[in-house]
Amino acid sequence: MGTFLQFVVLGLGLGSIYIGLGTGLLLVHRATGIINFAQGAMAMWGAYVFAQLRVDGRLVFPIGSIEFARRPTVAVAAVIGLVTAFVLGLVVHYLVFRPVRNAPVLAQVVVSVAVMITLQALVVLRFGANNIDVASILPEGTIHVLDVDLPTREIIMAAIMVVLAAAVWAYLRFTRAGVATRAASENERAAVLMGFSPDRLAAVAQVVAVMIGTISVMLGSSLTGLNPDNYTLLVVPALAVLLVARMESIGVVVVAALLLGAFQSVIGLLVTKSWWPVWAQSGLDQVIPFAVVMVILFVQGKRLPSRGSLQTLRLPDVAIPKLKPIPAVILLVLGVAALSLTTGTYRFGVTTSIIVMLLALSYVVITGYLGQISLAQGAFAGAAGFCLSKVTTEWGVPFPLSLILCALVATALGMLVALPAFRIRGAQLAIITIAAALAIERFVFNNYTLTPPEGNPIADATLLGLNLGVREGRDLSRMAFSLMVLVVAAILVWVFIRVASGDTGRTFLAVRANERAAASSGINVRKTKLIGFAISAFIAGIAGCLIGFSRGQLSAESFTVFAGLQVLAVAYLGGITSVGGAIVAGVLGPLGIVYVLLRGVFDLGEYYPLISGLGLILTAILNPVGIAGATREQVDWVRSKLRRGPAAGPSAETGSAAPRKEPSRV
Amino acid sequence: MPESPAQEPTEASREPLLETVDLAAGYNGVAAIRGLSLSVGPGEVVALLGPNGAGKTTSLLAMVGLVRPLAGEVRVLGAPLGRRRPHQIARAGVLLVPDDRGIFYGLTVREHLRLAARKADAERETQVLDRFPVLRKLEGRRAGLMSGGEQQMLAIAKALLARPKVLIIDEMSLGLAPKIVQEMLPAIRDLAKEDGIGLVLVEQHIELALSIADRGVILNHGRVVLTGAAGDLLRDRHLVEAAYFGAEQFADTEGTLAG
Numbered sequence: 001m002g003t004f005l006q007f008v009v010l011g012l013g014l015g016s017i018y019i020g021l022g023t024g025l026l027l028v029h030r031a032t033g034i035i036n037f038a039q040g041a042m043a044m045w046g047a048y049v050f051a052q053l054r055v056d057g058r059l060v061f062p063i064g065s066i067e068f069a070r071r072p073t074v075a076v077a078a079v080i081g082l083v084t085a086f087v088l089g090l091v092v093h094y095l096v097f098r099p100v101r102n103a104p105v106l107a108q109v110v111v112s113v114a115v116m117i118t119l120q121a122l123v124v125l126r127f128g129a130n131n132i133d134v135a136s137i138l139p140e141g142t143i144h145v146l147d148v149d150l151p152t153r154e155i156i157m158a159a160i161m162v163v164l165a166a167a168v169w170a171y172l173r174f175t176r177a178g179v180a181t182r183a184a185s186e187n188e189r190a191a192v193l194m195g196f197s198p199d200r201l202a203a204v205a206q207v208v209a210v211m212i213g214t215i216s217v218m219l220g221s222s223l224t225g226l227n228p229d230n231y232t233l234l235v236v237p238a239l240a241v242l243l244v245a246r247m248e249s250i251g252v253v254v255v256a257a258l259l260l261g262a263f264q265s266v267i268g269l270l271v272t273k274s275w276w277p278v279w280a281q282s283g284l285d286q287v288i289p290f291a292v293v294m295v296i297l298f299v300q301g302k303r304l305p306s307r308g309s310l311q312t313l314r315l316p317d318v319a320i321p322k323l324k325p326i327p328a329v330i331l332l333v334l335g336v337a338a339l340s341l342t343t344g345t346y347r348f349g350v351t352t353s354i355i356v357m358l359l360a361l362s363y364v365v366i367t368g369y370l371g372q373i374s375l376a377q378g379a380f381a382g383a384a385g386f387c388l389s390k391v392t393t394e395w396g397v398p399f400p401l402s403l404i405l406c407a408l409v410a411t412a413l414g415m416l417v418a419l420p421a422f423r424i425r426g427a428q429l430a431i432i433t434i435a436a437a438l439a440i441e442r443f444v445f446n447n448y449t450l451t452p453p454e455g456n457p458i459a460d461a462t463l464l465g466l467n468l469g470v471r472e473g474r475d476l477s478r479m480a481f482s483l484m485v486l487v488v489a490a491i492l493v494w495v496f497i498r499v500a501s502g503d504t505g506r507t508f509l510a511v512r513a514n515e516r517a518a519a520s521s522g523i524n525v526r527k528t529k530l531i532g533f534a535i536s537a538f539i540a541g542i543a544g545c546l547i548g549f550s551r552g553q554l555s556a557e558s559f560t561v562f563a564g565l566q567v568l569a570v571a572y573l574g575g576i577t578s579v580g581g582a583i584v585a586g587v588l589g590p591l592g593i594v595y596v597l598l599r600g601v602f603d604l605g606e607y608y609p610l611i612s613g614l615g616l617i618l619t620a621i622l623n624p625v626g627i628a629g630a631t632r633e634q635v636d637w638v639r640s641k642l643r644r645g646p647a648a649g650p651s652a653e654t655g656s657a658a659p660r661k662e663p664s665r666v
Numbered sequence: 667m668p669e670s671p672a673q674e675p676t677e678a679s680r681e682p683l684l685e686t687v688d689l690a691a692g693y694n695g696v697a698a699i700r701g702l703s704l705s706v707g708p709g710e711v712v713a714l715l716g717p718n719g720a721g722k723t724t725s726l727l728a729m730v731g732l733v734r735p736l737a738g739e740v741r742v743l744g745a746p747l748g749r750r751r752p753h754q755i756a757r758a759g760v761l762l763v764p765d766d767r768g769i770f771y772g773l774t775v776r777e778h779l780r781l782a783a784r785k786a787d788a789e790r791e792t793q794v795l796d797r798f799p800v801l802r803k804l805e806g807r808r809a810g811l812m813s814g815g816e817q818q819m820l821a822i823a824k825a826l827l828a829r830p831k832v833l834i835i836d837e838m839s840l841g842l843a844p845k846i847v848q849e850m851l852p853a854i855r856d857l858a859k860e861d862g863i864g865l866v867l868v869e870q871h872i873e874l875a876l877s878i879a880d881r882g883v884i885l886n887h888g889r890v891v892l893t894g895a896a897g898d899l900l901r902d903r904h905l906v907e908a909a910y911f912g913a914e915q916f917a918d919t920e921g922t923l924a925g
Contacts, residue, residue: 176781179777182772187770192732193756193763195828
């Protein structure tokens with residue numbers, strides 16, 4: 001009992017961080033309608049500045065740094081950290097979130113994911129990837145309650161965060177600006193008509209949110225140390241807390257945050273017991289928030305509130321793809337040429353690009369065509385990859401069968417994740433899928449009983465006696481393997497185009513445009529979503545298997561949540577609604593050819609995550625249709641000009657390129 | 667200030683509070699209204715009438731900056747709107763009560779009144795609530811739980827509380843029982859006269875609107891097809907009806923009634 005109580009109190013430390021992040025998330029959502037996936041990363045930056053000042057007196061900026069002669073005191077360092085947070089909140093609001101205020105939900109999710117990737121990459125570059133120890137701000141000690149010694153730090157920390165959350169509650173409840181923020185979240189136009197600037201209210205909310213998050217991370221990091229991955233991803237349980245509070249109630253955020261923290265801590269205690277099954281020791285702390293959110297969504301059964309806004313722009317247009325033999329042959333020839341003209345790491349880069357193209361294609365299916373935001377594609381790929389390791393080495397399943405079998409496992413997983421998509425959509429679905437991805441990563445990929453840490457070797461593929469392995473002797477990137485990847489990719493792209501241009505593709509677009517309208521014209525929306533998730537997870541699964549074959553063995557690091565998000569980033573960069581976009585994504589994608597060139601030629605490999613993050617922010621703001629989409633628009637424009645010229649009249653334009661576009665109104 | 671018909675010409679001849687000059691506005695570069703010129707003086711009530719799709723709401727949105735002009739301009743208190751943002755125009759005293767009433771279902775009546783007044787103004791609040799005594803009893807209630815009539819009263823009350831110079835009301839009668847409309851419109855007119863507020867009403871209920879307005883402006887297909895003193899328009903119902911239904915004589919030229 002005593003130990004139990006101690007662990008509950010220890011969990012309050014984690015719970016306090018959830019309060020800080022969850023309150024901030026709620027406030028930003030209220031003020032802007034955006035669910036900020038970067039909340040954890042943004043809160044982390046100020047805390048890093050604080051910690052570094054305390055470690056060696058260096059004040060680190062994104063570029064450059066100032067060295068203090070003496071280490072500043074805790075108070076001074078904390079103030080500097082908070083000022084940094086203040087500036088960061090303003091900068092992110094005005095440069096990033098404000099331009100996408102009226103953009104489609106997808107662009108908003110992508111932008112916040114991009115901010116998250118960028119800040120995380122920046123932290124790794126500027127502060128290093130390792131854990132930093134942070135001196136405690138709070139006095140250490142214990143108090144004696146009910147015959148148990150309870151740590152005081154966690155209790156004080158929880159008290160501070162509860163008070164801060166109460167302050168935010170009071171702001172929303174009692175101040176004129178706070179009431180206006182609530183008003184604007186319900187009816188933005190009416191608030192404008194009363195003389196309020198939603199923009200300024202949003203800036204205030206953003207700054208307050210970052211600062212309260214930063215305080216919680218500063219306090220919390222003195223218990224655990226700072227680590228770029230952990231704190232960035234703490235946003236996921238905080239998002240779960242936000243959903244539990246139905247994005248409305250700060251009171252529920254506080255209670256749910258503390259309960260979740262305590263619960264995770266107690267789970268940490270329970271898994272050490274001898275009766276606890278070994279296979280379930282790892283990652284339960286992530287599985288639980290996911291399970292909690294799923295259960296609550298199903299029990300509540302109500303639609304979560306979404307925020308009213310001034311206007312919503314459309315998602316990028318979709319051009320129905322057509323099978324054109326000549327471009328297809330050209331692309332294939334280009335692919336073969338790129339592979340045969342390169343060797344070693346460069347050929348490996350091209351091969352990886354083709355695989356990443358497939359992963360991006362799975363985003364095109366689920367997000368571009370079906371309009372559902374899934375952040376779990378990387379996890380689907382990973383599941384297939386680890387399955388491949390078991391299937392090939394332990395059961396000896398031969399090549400094409402093993403590939404399909406494992407992709408089907410990913411498909412099943414995808415259909416499971418599709419279940420919540422029956423009820424929710426938009427950014428909330430993004431929350432569920434990132435929670436699912438994190439749960440799969442921690443519970444499966446990091447679970448040593450399922451995926452042994454000494455490695456998960458994958459047997460080379462052979463087909464009819466032909467060795468399709470990636471390595472042989474000193475050749476690190478065999479042509480046979482690359483061609484196999486190219487063939488598999490070509491088949492999948494062909495299947496995709498068939499599906500997308502047929503009836504299924506049309507039903508996808510109908511569901512994307514308006515679920516109710518689709519249902520009223522006889523489309524089974526749930527079945528359509530299930531099919532969409534299945535197809536996209538299957539493609540992701542194949543990509544995961546190919547990654548497995550290309551590595552020869554897998555570890556948990558092969559399929560992190562971040563890797564999946566980076567692929568989403570480049571998929572959006574390329575253009576989320578077309579095969580062309582997926583190809584661009586493949587070229588730009590992580591470990592693809594551009595990455596290899598950056599690393600090999602310019603020695604800039606470590607800047608790759610930062611560059612892709614910044615590129616994504618810029619794309620989402622300036623050009624929501626992506627690179628391929630913008631190119632297509634320009635091509636269409638030139639074409640219509642050329643056609644209009646000789647025909648001399650606007651009548652020539654109608655009936656040419658325009659009707660092929662399927663506009664969507666979301 | 668007691669109102670009398672004799673005073674109206676002098677009031678209207680003062681500097682207009684709100685003026686549109688040859689205004690064209692619309693969506694995605696397509697004009698929904700063209701060549702709109704009208705003005706509202708202190709204490710003047712202008713009824714903006716027309717069939718569905720005539721451009722009434724677009725005109726109102728352009729007046730408060732929610733739709734940007736494609737040509738021409740909007741002048742508030744003699745100064746062009748220019749690049750001012752909608753919330754700045756609202757602060758300058760031009761308030762629109764939109765057809766969704768512009769209230770917040772999650773907020774209480776008290777919170778609405780709090781938002782409306784930039785500074786606490788007990789005197790004005792008493793003055794306004796005396797006109798809508800029902801709201802006193804509902805102070806703690808959420809707007810979403812009130813009846814349509816109560817919501818509309820709240821919408822008008824909160825607008826009046828901000829001491830507007832120009833009050834623009836879009837389709838107040840939408841979703842309201844005719845009886846309530848018949849009670850509320852004259853009350854609003856009286857308030858406008860007392861405070862010298864310029865009032866622009868968009869209404870489907872032609873007769874009622876003209877009976878309380880000083881002037882009527884009838885739009886069709888995005889253009890003004892008929893303007894005149896409200897009394898004259900009321901008398902010449904056939905002209906109004908012809909303008910409504912797009913009779914030939916109004917297709918191109920702007921009809922004006924003497925008076």
